[in-house]
Amino acid sequence: MPGKDQSRASLPLLGALLPDLIRVGELTIIDARGGRSRFGPGGSGPKVVIRLHDRLLPIRLALDPMLATGEAYMDGSLTVEQGDVRDFLLVATTGLESVHRTRSSWVIPTLLRLGERLTPANGRRRARRNVEHHYDLPPELYDLFLDRDHLYSCAYFRTGSESLEEAQQAKMQHIMAKLLLGPDKRVLDIGCGWGALATTIVEETGASVTGLTLSAEQLASANARAQRRHVADKAQFVLRDYRDEQERYDRIVSVGMLEHVGRHHLDAYFSKVAGLLEEDGVGLIHSIGSAIGASDPRASKDRWMDRYIFPGGYIPALSDVMPAAERAGLWITDVEVLRLHYAETLRCWWERFQARRGEAAALMGERFCRMWEFYLASAETGFRNGRLMVFQLQLSRSREAVPLTRDYIAEAEGRFETPAGRRRVGAA
Structure with missing residues (x-):
């Protein structure tokens, strides 16, 4: 050797x-x-x-x-x-974690960052093209590896032994508990995906939800889901940029969308969230985050991911996001960091994709399959060995909008545990 x-x-x-x-x-x-x-x-x-x-x-x-x-x-x-x-x-x-700590690892990322200054900002037209690039792929592709509800974001593994379906249900329960929902609440879902969270909120709490998306495929699927589950009167979906929304809401939720906003639009994003929230409203932002902020010399964009998977994407750090939320006049009422939950989610997606890879190749071709499995594997690597995590940021315009302690979160989740208790969450 x-x-x-x-x-x-x-x-x-x-x-x-x-x-x-x-x-x-x-x-x-x-x-x-x-x-x-x-x-x-x-x-x-x-x-x-x-x-x-x-x-x-x-x-x-x-x-x-x-x-x-x-x-x-x-x-x-x-x-x-x-x-x-x-x-x-x-x-x-x-060994990536230790390499990140050394100054020698700063050189190439610093050079690569010079090109990022020339990257076009995510205006409305560009934002829609970016979304179409990824989310308007054939829906049959997502059938191959997502859970039955098509939740395309980090699941929540309470014990680590859950199935993907169980962990995705737990994620929705965790988010709904933090939102303090009830049948009188009006909810805005920014980046609603295929509509699973919005329709589940209606079913479990009685609240009404407006979902925003820039994907025509997701819009059609979300509306069909609402019809299928008989909640179309309270779960409505529209093809609209969040910047064009004008109504005010009691609750705002956004899962996996902040990554598409872009670093230069963080102030505008949080200002818009503040403007759309009622005075006593509560927001919950769930996003992939980086442990390296934009001002760190080691920070750089994943150019492969930007070119082939998520054009225009930007993974923010809490050090990028929290000042923007503060400048918008929002109270940061709760922060939770989920570290390995997305690594486990991606492992599940990888295994499911590999189990049906032949179908994927017949649908999309061999080169696409290699691209997609590299995407899933490299993303998992970022969470297991790199500096990626997920954060949930609870926001409000009023310091009194949420209870004094976090006990209410576990209490609400507990009422979700059994079918008989689920409807009681809306009455809590």
């Missing part, structure tokens, strides 16, 4: 980076000439073998790891010969 010096000689740039990145298991890289380089401590950890089919690929991988790795996997110039792409990404990033 080649030692560290030989590995660095055959892959000069990668050989300098990988020893710090791989702390568990072993990664073997076969280069275009057939040379083998091994990295990592080995032992009982996972053992992954990849092959690089392009002589220049190691340089591209070293200079722009995520973009080059994703594109190489998509076009077949990087193949995984032992394990799969999820194993590869998890092994190759086990």
